[in-house]
Amino acid sequence: MDIERTIARELNIKPWQANAAISLINEDNTIPFIARYRKEATGGLDDELLRQLNERLEYLQKLEERKQHILNNIEKQGKLTSDLEKEIENTTTLVELEDLYRPYKQKKTTRAGKAREKGLEPLALTILDQKMDHPIDEEAEKYLTDDVPTIEDAKKGANDIIADIISDKASFRRFIRDITIKKGKIVVEPKDKEKSSEYEMYYNYSENISDIVQHRILAINRGEKEKILRVKIEAPIKNIEFFLEDEVLINYSNVPEVLDYNKYTETFIKKAIKDSYKRLIAPAIEREIRTILTDVAEDKSIKVFKKNLEQLLMQPPIRGHTVLGWDPAFRTGCKLAVIDKYGKVLDTAVVYPTEPQNKVEETRIIVRDLINKYDIDLIALGNGTASRESEQIISDIIKGTDVKYVIVNEAGASVYSASDLARKEFPDYDVTERGAISIARRLEDPLAELVKIDPKSIGVGQYQHDMDPKKLDESLDGVIEKSVNNVGVDLNTASATLMEHVAGISSKIANNIVAYREEHGSFVDRNQLLKVPGIGAKTFEQCAGFMRIYEPKNVLDSTCVHPESYDTALSLLSLYGYNLEDVKNGGVTINVDDMKKISEELGVGEWTLADIIDELKKPGRDPREELDTPQLRTDVLDIEDLEEGMILEGVVRNVVDFGAFVDIGVHQDGLVHISELVENQYVRHPMDIVNVGDIVEVRVLSVDLERNRISLSMII
Structure with missing residues (x-):
């Protein structure tokens, strides 16, 4: 598999962009550094896209390693054919790969394995060959031994082997998995019908697998985990059995519409097909589909959590107040x-x-x-x-x-x-x-304070306690890293906890920076970082642009201009008649009519040039200042004061799949359902309309004092 081309196709980027990004990642460059300071190399791939690329890279590398292990194993068994090798090489998922490997995998003792040990495989293959001209009982009699005392024992063993062969067929499993996802249902029942619970809406509940939304999957999973719900997959069994019979049974008729099966083996094989599906295939496929549904639901919920967390971390600070x-x-x-x-x-x-x-x-x-x-x-x-x-x-x-x-x-x-x-x-x-x-x-300073807390405790996710902890933690750590580097940190005041999220900085190095600061006083020059134990040339390259000094010797140290571009910045200032003192006094006005010409003249890429110009115009700018600031209040409102039709201003506290929770100042967030976010427009997801921290105008639809619930609308 060409990993670069596969990733490029999946992420809708050019192969050279994927190749460049992968090379930079393999050279131990961090995602924030690549996103900010290597735009020319990657064609401007942003932080989010680079993280997706890195995730897919790790998955595909793991897939390739597994392919090699499987190919080597099958080759050692002497069963590797060119067709099988090609099929394995072309697989794009671990599930498909394991399907292909299944017939060659060392299995625990099974019914089919025991039957093979008793010498019944030739009988099974003879039946499966479907050319018998006499009853199966006559054939089975040839295989009677001390271990196989009766004809029924022989036939049972042959059935187990045929069921196993059918179960191991990768193409069969692929079809059954796909058709179950397309046409199957998820069926939920209460374990105790008399017992009331928060999951009552899922008592005797069923929904098409293809239609069920993510938050319902996670809710059902939780109910099952709490032993309140019983969950199963209802597959289109008739379609599946018809498919298997069509694939396994040999039709000797020259007319496709006319079925002419071997009269001695037809009934036996049909029974083996039913047994194979019910006993071997269905339970495994059900587990796989439940896993697929959960993975998709978790990924979507993590995506929501990430967006909510980023909005929360990027809330504007309220500076200059006691x-x-x-x-x-x-x-x-x-x-x-x-x-x-x-x-x-x-x-x-x-x-x-x-x-x-x-x-x-x-x-x-x-x-x-x-x-x-x-x-x-x-x-x-x-x-x-x-x-x-x-x-x-x-x-x-x-x-x-x-x-x-x-x-x-x-x-x-x-x-x-x-x-x-x-x-x-x-x-x-x-x-x-x-x-x-x-x-x-x-x-x-919300960012500096919130990074000290486990994001799962901040309360802006949905079902976060039911997800794969490792996957969730990695995703949320990425959001924190992105936010911290987007804002930058004050090298002289930042805590070690905040600095350990800066590109290239580990917890140990962050503590070394604090120790150096305490011993030697405030940093006045970014280059002083090279004196901190643990920071060499590579670490300095990764972190320097994100570390700010607000009373520096060189004003560029207070910007996100990287030290590697200082000479370019000075040349640019000189070209337009400015110097560093002008930058220090509030920024300069540089309007470049021909970016290509100036970038060539200065020997720098256009993306880097544009970033330098932005920083020189607004040195030390904080991207959070462009967002809504928190609402300042002087008076109080109670839920009892609310009336239907009231128009209020509120702050979005959480966004979930089915709507947004808005704080309107009554100590109980109101819900704006997805259908009430905007008028006459289909909303794919609430995040397309609102984000955590947004200040919005809402209309009170209803107030349920008994249940302490408020329904709101943004359609005024």
Whole structure:
């Protein structure tokens, strides 16, 4: 198989692009580095496409390794023919490959294996040859031995061998798998009909395999795992048996419409076909189809999770504020933490405005004192237990002031606050105080804070706890890596946890950078990275462009211009009458009419030239600033205040296959069903319309106070 051409065809790119990307990956270049700094080599392949390419490359390399192992094994058995070799070489999936290998694979002791050991294979092949001119019983009598005492034993063994031969035929399995996916159904039943559960909608439920959507597959899988549901595949058995009979039975008629089978073997073989399908093929095909459905569903859900996570990580920071983090609770009190505009903790406190203590007046005094003492202008309120009661109190406290508050999704904050990382970062604060600090910091710089938390705890996925952990973790790590490198990190303030996601930087090297910084003071030059233990020329090449210094000797160190392109940047500035001081003072205006001419003159590719120009115009720009900022609030709304037809502004908190959940400020996210996202337009997936973090206008369709559910529409 030509891996480069296969990948190019699958990803709809040119073979030379695939070849270039594969070469760069094989040379230990990271995906972010290739995407940003090797655009000329790859023809501008972006981060997402490169990750897909790398995933397919690993799969196809694994496939090729497996092919060689199988070919060698079959050759050792002396059974490798040129046709079989060609068929194996042309397979494109591991499933197809294993189908071809099945007849030659060393098997555990089976009924067919035992029958072969008893010498019954010649009888089975004679029957399968379908040229007998006498009853099978007469033929079977020839094979009676101490191990095969009766004719029925001989016939049973022959049946088992024929069933095994039919089961091992790769083309049969391929057809059965395909037709079951096209025409079969997935059938779900409750294990206990009397027992109510959240899966009641799947009691006595069936759906075409070809129609079932991903989130239903994952829900059914979970119900089965929890031993509430029983799931099976209902195949088009008549079609399958007709196909097998047509393939296995020899028709001696010269007229295709007329069936003339061997009268002595026909019934026996038909029985063996039914046995082969029911006992050997169907269970295996059912497992394979369930695996295929689950894999597809997981891939789609991971795709949704990745997009949601990226939107969450790329939320704009709210800079330049002194923030009060408020972690709400009832019995144990609300934990407060004040942080300055750099994220440094200034103060902490605990207040008890909620049940059972109800110290509202004391809370009002403590919070106002903190606001006045530290000039706090923003409160970050976690959305957990007691947040509604806390919001009412905050709203009362800040009336008549310039202070505003923001509801912050605190998912994962408790996980972080109890972690070793949090203990190391804030050894002088207890678990509860760390939670409030994390909530405040999420507002100031969401990316820097959220990378400290397992993405599965952040609450923007669907059925993430039911997926293959390895596959999910690898995908989400890729999103974090992409986001961190897209934004870049401040070399002088970034935590080791943030820096370990920079291209080429391991956890050990990230800690070495922090240690170097603590010993030698702030970095003033990117080249100082080469003095950090573990960073050689290759690592420096990969990471340097993503590491920023905001008070550098050379202003280019605060941009994403790579050090390898500094000379080009200086030549470009000179060409247009500028210098580095102009860049430092806010950027320059460079309008290139003929990119090709200038790129040739400077000896640099057009993609790289365009990126350099963008950076010189807006040095140190943050791509997150182009997105919607969080909603700042001064007043509170309850679910009881909602009325049908109300128009409200909200923030998209999560996007799933069937719609989007929107926070409208009542402590219960409302659902905009996929059918209510846009008027008179088919929506393939909600992500085509909205993303996590989007600020949207919605109309209240209905409110179910008893079930605490809100239905919304974006069709105003």
